[in-house]
Every structure is written in structure tokens, then in C-alpha cells.
Amino acid sequence: DTGVSQNPRHKITKRGQNVTFRCDPISEHNRLYWYRQTLGQGPEFLTYFQNEAQLEKSRLLSDRFSAERPKGSFSTLEIQRTEQGDSAMYLCASSLMDRESYGYTFGSGTRLTVV
Amino acid sequence: QKEVEQNSGPLSVPEGAIASLNCTYSDRGSQSFFWYRQYSGKSPELIMSIYSNGDKEDGRFTAQLNKASQYVSLLIRDSQPSDSATYLCAVKRTAGNKLTFGGGTRVLVKP
Numbered sequence: 001d002t003g004v005s006q007n008p009r010h011k012i013t014k015r016g017q018n019v020t021f022r023c024d025p026i027s028e029h030n031r032l033y034w035y036r037q038t039l040g041q042g043p044e045f046l047t048y049f050q051n052e053a054q055l056e057k058s059r060l061l062s063d064r065f066s067a068e069r070p071k072g073s074f075s076t077l078e079i080q081r082t083e084q085g086d087s088a089m090y091l092c093a094s095s096l097m098d099r100e101s102y103g104y105t106f107g108s109g110t111r112l113t114v115v
Numbered sequence: 116q117k118e119v120e121q122n123s124g125p126l127s128v129p130e131g132a133i134a135s136l137n138c139t140y141s142d143r144g145s146q147s148f149f150w151y152r153q154y155s156g157k158s159p160e161l162i163m164s165i166y167s168n169g170d171k172e173d174g175r176f177t178a179q180l181n182k183a184s185q186y187v188s189l190l191i192r193d194s195q196p197s198d199s200a201t202y203l204c205a206v207k208r209t210a211g212n213k214l215t216f217g218g219g220t221r222v223l224v225k226p
Contacts, residue, residue: 042216056213076210091158102120103161
């Protein structure tokens with residue numbers, strides 16, 4: 001297993017465009033999390049899935065953001081009508097429900113720049 | 116008041132010294148506590164977790180938890196230049212499953 005994989009690593013987009021990121025968690029992990037991190041700040045929680053069910057969404061997640069995890073495997077995070085304030089590192093993490101004492105395993109992230 | 120607070124630093128320590136990092140949290144329902152290390156441009160990686168009051172040691176790292184004071188700390192003994200990074204404190208409440216992170220403390224270990 002190669003860990004949590006995120007694609008693309010970098011994305012530059014024009015304001016107003018839509019973008020989609022993908023996260024492939026560790027295969028046996030049933031929980032998947034999305035976080036956003038800006039420079040000099042800690043990761044901010046966006047949403048999480050247990051299997052295919054989206055169980056919690058942050059108030060930070062405006063209606064321009066949507067996430068899916070079809071079949072409880074990979075997940076996608078879509079941002080519609082991007083704004084400059086969306087520029088950040090988007091981190092995906094996964095965990096195994098009964099072994100969260102091991103914490104989350106993070107992917108390398110997708111860095112989004114909105115110009 | 117932020118849910119998890121850390122001094123942003125930078126905390127500058129000479130090589131071989133002890134680095135002491137502090138974290139306070141606001142939710143008394145928090146039950147699990149984690150320290151992550153994040154190198155510049157990289158993703159966070161787990162260093163330690165702690166659940167019970169007291170100390171927990173792992174190699175050069177010691178985590179300390181005091182739930183009454185809502186305080187968790189991390190000690191790095193014999194600091195090395197490779198320890199230079201941002202250290203993130205994260206807490207998990209009993210209700211809900213997400214980790215809430217502090218803003219991180221930047222540590223600089225000078226040779």
C-alpha cells in the first residue's frame with residue numbers, strides 16, 4: 001500500500017472556474033477526511049466520510065463546495081466558481097474506525113492557486 | 116477563543132537542547148490528543164497520541180497531558196536540526212470524529 005494519494009499535486013485556475021480534486025485513501029481505511037490549510041495556519045476541517053456516507057460538514061464548506069465518496073473508495077472534492085480566497089492546500093486523510101489511536105494518515109495534498 | 120491554541124513561534128533552540136511546545140484546548144469533552152510534525156511544503160505526519168493524564172514517552176519525544184488544566188505539551192529531547200518543522204497539536208472530542216488542529220508552532224533547531 002502506498003498510502004493516501006491525492007491528485008493533482010498542483011492546480012492553477014482562473015477565478016470563476018470549477019475544479020475537482022481526487023483522493024485515494026489507504027485501501028482498508030473506512031474513514032476519509034478533507035481539510036484545507038492556508039499558509040501559517042493549521043489544517044481546517046471541511047468534511048468527512050465513513051464508507052460512502054458523508055457524516056459531517058463544516059460551516060466553512062459553502063454551497064460552492066461538494067464532496068463525494070462513491071462506493072466508499074476514492075473521494076472527490078469539487079469547488080465551483082472558484083474565488084481567490086479558495087487558494088490553499090487541500091489535504092485528504094484517512095483512518096480505520098477502530099484504530100484511530102493511530103491518528104490520521106495524510107496525503108501529500110493538492111495546492112490550489114486561483115488567479 | 117480558538118478551540119485549540121498554540122504559540123506560533125518560532126521557537127529557537129540550540130542543537131542538543133530540549134524543545135518544549137505547549138497547546139491548550141477549550142472543549143472539556145476532548146478525549147484524544149495528537150501531535151503532528153509538518154515540514155515546509157509537506158503534509159502532517161503523526162508523532163504521538165496521548166489519552167490519559169500524565170506523560171507518554173516515545174524515543175526523544177514526550178507528550179504530557181493535563182485534562183484538568185486543558186493542557187497538552189510536547190518535549191523534544193536532544194533536538195536535532197532535522198527536528199526543525201512546524202508542530203501541530205490536534206484534539207478529538209468524544210462526540211464527533213474529526214480532529215481539530217491548532218495553528219502550529221514553528222521550531223528552529225540551530226546547529
